[in-house]
Amino acid sequence: MSKPKYTREEALAFHLEPTPGKFEITATVPMTTQRDLSLAYSPGVAVPCEEIAQNPELAYDYTNKGNLVAVISNGTAVLGLGNLGALGSKPVMEGKSVLFKRFADVNSIDIELDTEDPEAFIKAVELMGPTFGGINLEDIKAPECFIIEQTLKERMDIPVFHDDQHGTAVICAAGLINALHLSGKKIEDCRIVLNGAGAAGIACIELLKAMGARHENCIACDTKGVIYQGRTEGMNQWKSAHAITTDLRTLEEAMKDADVFLGVSVKGAVTQDMVASMADNPVIFAMANPDPEITPEEAHEVRPDAIVATGRSDYPNQVNNVLGFPYLFRGALDVHARAINDEMKIACAEALAQLARADVPDEVAMAYGRKLSFGRDYIIPTPFDPRLIHTVPPAVAKACMETGAARRPIVDMDAYEQTLAARMDPTASILRSINARARNAQARMIFAEGDDPRVLRAAVQYQRSGLGKAIVVGRDDDVKQKLEAAGLGDAVRELEITNAAKTDRLADYKEFLYKRLQRKGHDRHDIHRMAARDRHVFAALMLAHGHGDGLVTGATRKSAHVMERINHVFDANTENGVAGVTALLHKGRIVLIADTLVHEWPDEEDLANIATRAAGVARHLGLEPRVAFVSFSTFGYPKSERAEKMHLAPSVLERRGADFEYEGEMTVDVALNAVAQDAYPFQRLTGPANILVVPARHSASISVKLMQEMAGATVIGPILSGIDKSVQICSSTSTASDVLNMAVLAACKVG
Numbered sequence: 001m002s003k004p005k006y007t008r009e010e011a012l013a014f015h016l017e018p019t020p021g022k023f024e025i026t027a028t029v030p031m032t033t034q035r036d037l038s039l040a041y042s043p044g045v046a047v048p049c050e051e052i053a054q055n056p057e058l059a060y061d062y063t064n065k066g067n068l069v070a071v072i073s074n075g076t077a078v079l080g081l082g083n084l085g086a087l088g089s090k091p092v093m094e095g096k097s098v099l100f101k102r103f104a105d106v107n108s109i110d111i112e113l114d115t116e117d118p119e120a121f122i123k124a125v126e127l128m129g130p131t132f133g134g135i136n137l138e139d140i141k142a143p144e145c146f147i148i149e150q151t152l153k154e155r156m157d158i159p160v161f162h163d164d165q166h167g168t169a170v171i172c173a174a175g176l177i178n179a180l181h182l183s184g185k186k187i188e189d190c191r192i193v194l195n196g197a198g199a200a201g202i203a204c205i206e207l208l209k210a211m212g213a214r215h216e217n218c219i220a221c222d223t224k225g226v227i228y229q230g231r232t233e234g235m236n237q238w239k240s241a242h243a244i245t246t247d248l249r250t251l252e253e254a255m256k257d258a259d260v261f262l263g264v265s266v267k268g269a270v271t272q273d274m275v276a277s278m279a280d281n282p283v284i285f286a287m288a289n290p291d292p293e294i295t296p297e298e299a300h301e302v303r304p305d306a307i308v309a310t311g312r313s314d315y316p317n318q319v320n321n322v323l324g325f326p327y328l329f330r331g332a333l334d335v336h337a338r339a340i341n342d343e344m345k346i347a348c349a350e351a352l353a354q355l356a357r358a359d360v361p362d363e364v365a366m367a368y369g370r371k372l373s374f375g376r377d378y379i380i381p382t383p384f385d386p387r388l389i390h391t392v393p394p395a396v397a398k399a400c401m402e403t404g405a406a407r408r409p410i411v412d413m414d415a416y417e418q419t420l421a422a423r424m425d426p427t428a429s430i431l432r433s434i435n436a437r438a439r440n441a442q443a444r445m446i447f448a449e450g451d452d453p454r455v456l457r458a459a460v461q462y463q464r465s466g467l468g469k470a471i472v473v474g475r476d477d478d479v480k481q482k483l484e485a486a487g488l489g490d491a492v493r494e495l496e497i498t499n500a501a502k503t504d505r506l507a508d509y510k511e512f513l514y515k516r517l518q519r520k521g522h523d524r525h526d527i528h529r530m531a532a533r534d535r536h537v538f539a540a541l542m543l544a545h546g547h548g549d550g551l552v553t554g555a556t557r558k559s560a561h562v563m564e565r566i567n568h569v570f571d572a573n574t575e576n577g578v579a580g581v582t583a584l585l586h587k588g589r590i591v592l593i594a595d596t597l598v599h600e601w602p603d604e605e606d607l608a609n610i611a612t613r614a615a616g617v618a619r620h621l622g623l624e625p626r627v628a629f630v631s632f633s634t635f636g637y638p639k640s641e642r643a644e645k646m647h648l649a650p651s652v653l654e655r656r657g658a659d660f661e662y663e664g665e666m667t668v669d670v671a672l673n674a675v676a677q678d679a680y681p682f683q684r685l686t687g688p689a690n691i692l693v694v695p696a697r698h699s700a701s702i703s704v705k706l707m708q709e710m711a712g713a714t715v716i717g718p719i720l721s722g723i724d725k726s727v728q729i730c731s732s733t734s735t736a737s738d739v740l741n742m743a744v745l746a747a748c749k750v751g
C-alpha cells in the first residue's frame, strides 16, 4: 500500500492555510436585520434564558449544549510525543474537534488547560459543565488522568470520557474480537503482553479482562520492564492491579510464546526478534502514534502469519480511537446521556466488530480505493466507512437507554438511523471517493502549463499524494527555477519534465496534426509552430498518442482559447455533443450546472445532449441524476419565446428514452426546493434536482460565478464530458487546489 508522502513544510502549510488552524465557528441563525439582532441578543435572548433558569433541561432545546463537546487536554501525553505542554497539544485537540464534526456532526471546541495539577484541572473542567453536552478528555498522562476522569465523572452530570483510555480500549477490543476470530483463538486462552501501562494501556487491559482474558495470562510492561508482584520502582495503584507473580523481567522475555501484543508505548519499542519469538498466528497491535512500536513491514518480514494493526491511517487495520469517540458521543448526545458507561462502550466495540465482518458494499470499497473483505488485512472498519454513522450511535444510544443513563430516550429507532444517515455531508464522501479512485487509477497526468507556479504545485501534490505520475510540459531550467521559488526545489528530481522543442516524438505529432488540419487552412509551417510551441496543442498531442493518461490545462489562458487549441487535436465540439459540467459544492449540497464550456446557445436537441452528459458525470460522482431544465418560467408561465427551448427539451429526452429523471422548464427555486415543487404535483422529479441545465453559456457562467463570489461555494470544473480521452480545462482563476481537483477528475475519467 502506498504511503502518502508529505514534508514538514506541507504539514505546516496545511495548518496555516487558508486561515491559521483547522476550524472556525459559523452562525446557524440569520444575523442580518435589526429584528434578528433583537432576537439573537438583547432583548429577545432574555426569553430562553428565563425558561432555562426555570427548567435546565430546556438548555438542550434552546442552546447548542446538546450537540457541543469540549476536547480538553493539558498536553502531558500528546500522542506518543510526550509532554509538549498545553499549547503544544492544540493542533491535536483541534484535530479531534474536526474529527468529531466530520465523522459524527458533533460540534466541538478544543480547550487547552495550562496546568499539571489534577485539582486545578478538575476545578476548571467542572466549572465548564453548563456549556457542554459532553467532555472528551485527551492526551493527559497517567496516573493523573485516572484521578481526573474519575473525579469529574462523579461531579458532573454529563458524559466525561477519557478518549485515550476508553476510546482506545473500545477499538482495541473490537479489533481483537475479530483478530482472534481469524486466528481461531479464544481470549481466555491467550497470553497477552501489554507494553505501556499508562492511560491507554491500563484501560485496554481492563476491558480485555472484562471480556474474558485471564489475569495470570496478561503481562503488563512499562519503561522499567515487566510489572510483577513485589516490584516497587515506578509503580502506582493502577499498575499494581495488573502485577502478576512471574520471574519474567523484560519485554523480550515476556514476548516469548505470547499470542497477543498490545503496544501503547512509544515508537520502535518492539524488535523483530521479539516478534519472531511469539506463538503461532500472533496478533500484534502496535498502536503508538504517530509511529508504531514496530511497523507492519518489519513484523511481517519475520512473521508472515501475524495479524498486524497500527494506529495509523496509511496501513491496513487502523486501530485508532477515531473509530470510537465520534460515534460514542453522537449516540450519547442524542439521548441526552448523563454518562458514557461500560455497557455503552461494549455496545460500541461489538457494533464495530460486527460491521467489519459484514459484507462491504461496493461503494464503500470504491471510496476506500481497495477491495475490503473481512480478513487479516481488514479486521476493523475503515474510518471513512459511511455506515459507521448509522450503525454505531444507535447501538450506543440503545445501551444508554437500557442502563437508565438516557435523559431523553429515542422512541423510533428506525427513524433515528435514517436521520443519522442524512446527517453527513455528501460532498465530503464524493470528494473522498474521487480521490480514492484516482489513487487506484495511478494515471500519468500531463500538466500542460509547466511555467505556472500553481500548476507546478498541483503537479507536485498530485505525485506526492500518491495519485500517480505527474508529467509537466515546460523548459527544464524554467520549471526548476519556479519550483525553487515555490519552496519545492526537491521536486525537480521527482517530476517528469517534457520540453516540446526537444522531444523526439515531435515528428509523429506533427504528422498527426497535419492530417487533421491540412484541409482546415493550416500549412506545414503552422503545424510545426503549433505542435512545438503551443503547450495546449502539444500536451493534447501527447495525450492523443498515449504518452499520458490524462491532461489538465487552461490555468493560464481563457477557456475559449484553450478549447480552440484542444479542438485541433480532439473533437471537443457541439457537433459531437461535448459539454462542460461544473459542480457547485455548498453547505453539504452538490449541484451540477451545464453546459458551462462548449455550447453558446444550445437548441432543445443540444440541451438534451447536455443533460445526458451531465447525468453521466453525476453517476461518475456517485449521484443518481435528477435534471431540471431551468429558466425564468415554470411549466409554460410566463410565456416567452426565450423559454421555449427549455420547455421542449424534456420531450426530446422522452423521445430518446433517457434513463434518468428530468423535468422542466422551471425556475431555480422550484428545481432545488422540495416545498416549492409541491405546488406542481404532476412534476416527475423524486426530489430536488442535482443537475441544472441552463439556457445558455452566459447564464451558466453567471450562476457559477455568483455562487462562488456571493456564497463562497466550492467550484469543481468545468468538467469536459464527451471526448474519448481524459482532458480537463481549469479556469484562469484556479488555485493550485483547483488544478489538483481537475487532475483528480481527469485521473478517474469523470467526463
Ligand SMILES: NC(=O)C1=CN([C@@H]2O[C@H](COP(=O)(O)OP(=O)(O)OC[C@H]3O[C@@H](n4cnc5c(N)ncnc54)[C@H](OP(=O)(O)O)[C@@H]3O)[C@@H](O)[C@H]2O)C=CC1
Pocket (backbone or CB within 6 Å): 076, 077, 078, 079, 080, 081, 139, 140, 141, 142, 163, 164, 165, 168, 171, 195, 196, 197, 198, 199, 200, 201, 221, 222, 223, 224, 234, 263, 264, 265, 266, 267, 269, 287, 288, 289, 290, 310, 311, 319, 320, 321, 322
Ligand atoms: N491508537 C490509538 O488509538 C491510541 C494510541 N495511543 C498511543 O499510546 C501511547 C501511550 O499513550 P498514553 O497511554 O496516553 O500515555 P501515558 O503517558 O499515559 O502512558 C505511556 C506509557 O507508556 C510507557 N512507556 C513509555 N516508553 C516506553 C517504553 N520504551 N517501553 C515500555 N513502556 C514505555 C510508560 O511507562 P512508565 O509508566 O514507566 O512511564 C507509560 O506506562 C502513545 O504512543 C499514544 O499515541 C494512545 C491513545 C490512542
Ligand SMILES: CC(=O)C(=O)O
Pocket (backbone or CB within 6 Å): 078, 079, 080, 139, 163, 164, 288, 289, 311, 320, 321, 322
Ligand atoms: C489516537 C490518540 O488519541 C493518541 O495517539 O493519543
Ligand SMILES: [Mg+2]
Pocket (backbone or CB within 6 Å): 079, 138, 139, 163, 164
Ligand atoms: Mg490521544
